[in-house]
Amino acid sequence: MLLPSSLASLSATADVLRRAGCVFAEDEAALLHEAAASPEELALLVGRRTGGLPLEHVLGWAEFCGRRFAVDAGVFVPRRRTEFLVRHAVALAPDPAVVVDLCCGSGALGAVLAGALDRVELHACDVEPAAVRCARRNLGGLGVVHEGDLFGPLPERLLGRVDVLLANVPYVPSADVELLPAEARVHEPRVALDGGGDGLDVMRRVAADAPRWLAPGGSLLVEASERQRDAAVEVLRGAGLSARVVVCEELYATVVIGTAGTRDPVGRGRVPNPGGQD
Template identity: 60%
Template structure:
């Protein structure tokens, strides 16, 4: 959709006045996405009102892919691209990959775009499941609705080679400190990690060994401060661990691996 320099400048001024830091870039994305002048005006109004840019556009750029993101669905963060890179390094062609708590399905999509895999995903939120099904359709991804492992078909038990779970890890008392775009427009269930931020992580780790193959990997994103505790939780359930970080992205990933021949610790029932 083409606009005049004057119209574009007016858009930028409105976005900048509403404290959009990258006003010119956002205006360009809106113009590139909108179909007509009326849609441009509507999108600018919604962005100025505080709606996340990705919800205004209807998509987020993640690992070079345009990922559909509907209102009420967690917006994939650029720092999480590091988790994908770490997972791709150990994902063989034909691997069974599970994106647990998938949101838009961005992690699964990025893995499938880089490897030929058997792709599965699950999320508790109906809006996220609908969104993920659209995003993963081109890779024939199967998306299930339910609470963590309880959503999955039993035949996946013990078959997963790579488990990605970008669990919420913000401590409950710190949600009020998040930017309004996240705090007001994303479901709190996708942000709230409980008192210490690790409540959902503990549930995922407790069930992971039942679903992973021997040599299978679990990848989660944590804060730098939480990572050692998350690794200790994994080791308590019989997983060997590795912590990696990317300073440029401000990202920290914890990997837990099932060591073949090593007895897995019993956890709570999956799901």
């Protein structure tokens, strides 16, 4: 058991964290000292962290796009690489915009996007009750959070009206989940990590239904690993969307963007846009 006296300084706390395997021990020590109201609380927080709890769950928040969002125990922690997806979503959003954030987790993606737009109607969905509660706290009056599987809980009035569809779906192949760091494997919901046999099962489900929900010219944005990028492009193209890939080497981020066709002027449905890959 950690004694408060053994954590009196930042350097002492960092030493304890480093011995526990925390790579960014100095940074984490500073955040834990900031969060603790007393030496006793600091010892409790450090004990939780060295016991394997993700730092974000210890602190109760995660930083995303320069803002702090509540992240409760059992809720998927937004990754920094996903900021790249949000940046592209902001660039694609019209004014006004209808935005849907599927697999929303803490709601951080939708909240950042809504905050960057002047006029937005935002809907977020997640199947995990803990995530839904957390997203409602983070979004406040910015949007509506629905509990349910993918598009299931969305109101039908959104059919054909969604300009930007964020879908930060799980894409880790089932066989690789056990290879993830314990922080994710043990403390985050498996449904937020496991993407099925090749990691693209949930993406396929989203892509299959996306054309019904997207507005003409609307965009679906999904994350994938570098090795999945070509298969992900084919998934989106197979659903009738044009598809392109954007990559950020700095963040190790790969985003696949699918775009719905425009309406035929005589009402014969959508005309697909030419596909492409960056």
